[in-house]
Amino acid sequence: MALESTITAAIKAVETGAADLAQPSAPAELSVRHSFANGSGANQASKLFSDSRTLAASGSEDLDLAGVLAGALGGTITFASVKAIMIRAKATNANNVVVGPAASNGFLGPFGDAADRIAIRPGGVFLITAPAAGWAVTSGTGDLLAVANSGAGTPVDYD
Numbered sequence: 001m002a003l004e005s006t007i008t009a010a011i012k013a014v015e016t017g018a019a020d021l022a023q024p025s026a027p028a029e030l031s032v033r034h035s036f037a038n039g040s041g042a043n044q045a046s047k048l049f050s051d052s053r054t055l056a057a058s059g060s061e062d063l064d065l066a067g068v069l070a071g072a073l074g075g076t077i078t079f080a081s082v083k084a085i086m087i088r089a090k091a092t093n094a095n096n097v098v099v100g101p102a103a104s105n106g107f108l109g110p111f112g113d114a115a116d117r118i119a120i121r122p123g124g125v126f127l128i129t130a131p132a133a134g135w136a137v138t139s140g141t142g143d144l145l146a147v148a149n150s151g152a153g154t155p156v157d158y159d
Contacts, residue, residue: 001073002038003046007084007129034131036083042132045083048072052159053147055097059155060148062102066139079143081134082109084127087147088159091123095151097158099126102144109135109145119150120158 010031017024036045049069055061063069067078089097100117101108108114110128120126137143149156 003036003048004038005036005045005048007034007036007086007127008032009127032129034084034129036131040080047077047079049077050159052157054155054157055147055149056155057095058149058152060146062144062146064144065107065137066143078139079137081136082107083131083134084129085110085145086125086127087120088125089120089122090157090159093122093156093158094154095149095156096121097156098146098148098150100146102146105141105144107135107137107143107145109137 008031010029012029012031013027015026015028034043036043038044038046040046048071049063049065050072053061065077065079065082067076069077071077085099087097087099096119098117098119100106101111101114103114106114110130118126147158
């Protein structure tokens with residue numbers, strides 16, 4: 001199976017003010033586009049995991065990046081490295097979706113240390129890329145990405 005992918009992120013804003021004879025404005029625009037050809041080198045990717053998932057109230061799961069995740073077209077996925085992570089918390093969630101290395105055999109990837117976590121608020125998106133080398137996945141010792149529901153009472157949905 002071959003994979004070609006593009007990641008695009010953009011912010012476009014205009015801040016305006018009021019003045020006596022003019023309306024000052026300060027436009028700001030930043031966009032980034034990463035295109036990946038099929039392969040395992042710099043700016044290449046060969047594997048993709050995508051899914052819509054639900055965590056029970058106060059629940060959590062460890063996503064095993066080395067051999068347990070099911071691919072959309074069948075088979076299991078074993079990552080040698082990860083070039084991008086994108087997680088979207090559904091807007092209908094009452095709680096945050098919390099992401100970071102698992103307590104045991106955690107995938108450190110973009111995280112500074114094993115205790116680091118990203119809390120994605122309802123309707124929020126977390127996107128980070130490393131298009132050249134990616135982040136190494138070490139089977140059995142550094143391959144588990146933890147995803148958790150930050151609270152009790154209601155489940156959370158995420159993509």
